[in-house]
Amino acid sequence: MSSAGGGMGSRGVVTTQPGASANPTVINFNNCKKIFVQRDYSEGCGVRFLTRFPSELEGRIDQQQFEFTVNMMNNMYAEAEKANCSTFCEGCMACVTAYVIYFCSETHYEKCLRKVARFVVEQNEEVWTKRGLLITDPIERGLRVIEISLLTEPATSPVGTNQA
Numbered sequence: 001m002s003s004a005g006g007g008m009g010s011r012g013v014v015t016t017q018p019g020a021s022a023n024p025t026v027i028n029f030n031n032c033k034k035i036f037v038q039r040d041y042s043e044g045c046g047v048r049f050l051t052r053f054p055s056e057l058e059g060r061i062d063q064q065q066f067e068f069t070v071n072m073m074n075n076m077y078a079e080a081e082k083a084n085c086s087t088f089c090e091g092c093m094a095c096v097t098a099y100v101i102y103f104c105s106e107t108h109y110e111k112c113l114r115k116v117a118r119f120v121v122e123q124n125e126e127v128w129t130k131r132g133l134l135i136t137d138p139i140e141r142g143l144r145v146i147e148i149s150l151l152t153e154p155a156t157s158p159v160g161t162n163q164a
Contacts, residue, residue: 077112120137
């Protein structure tokens with residue numbers, strides 16, 4: 001999945017700092033400050049993220065909104081990993097057709113990942129970007145973390161600079 005989760009590539013983000021002059025600040029998306037919400041392995045290896053509110057988000061977004069977003073994503077990932085009759089039949093059809101069926105149809109898991117991607121885009125548009133924040137779809141980070149970008153703050157140290 002390319003940019004379905006709200007990834008913006010290397011484009012800059014124009015923001016206006018509160019209390020600043022009318023001149024907007026341009027921060028490259030790749031060089032803004034990031035907050036990472038880690039995976040929660042307390043209930044096993046299923047895809048689940050911690051709902052602990054990061055202190056860096058205080059004053060930027062309500063704790064209830066953060067928890068709603070993470071809980072909804074956790075619920076969607078739980079639905080994706082749930083085994084039922086449909087997923088069993090899907091697996092049997094894959095074996096019978098030597099997995100050629102996957103060229104013609106999407107798996108239950110892929111459908112749920114698209115649902116998460118749509119939810120992340122919707123949340124970014126309706127809530128997060130209005131507060132100078134951006135969530136990156138966890139699939140873009142290998143389902144390891146939820147990355148939250150602070151669009152109004154540059155990174156403390158340049159990312160990817162390697163001086164010889």
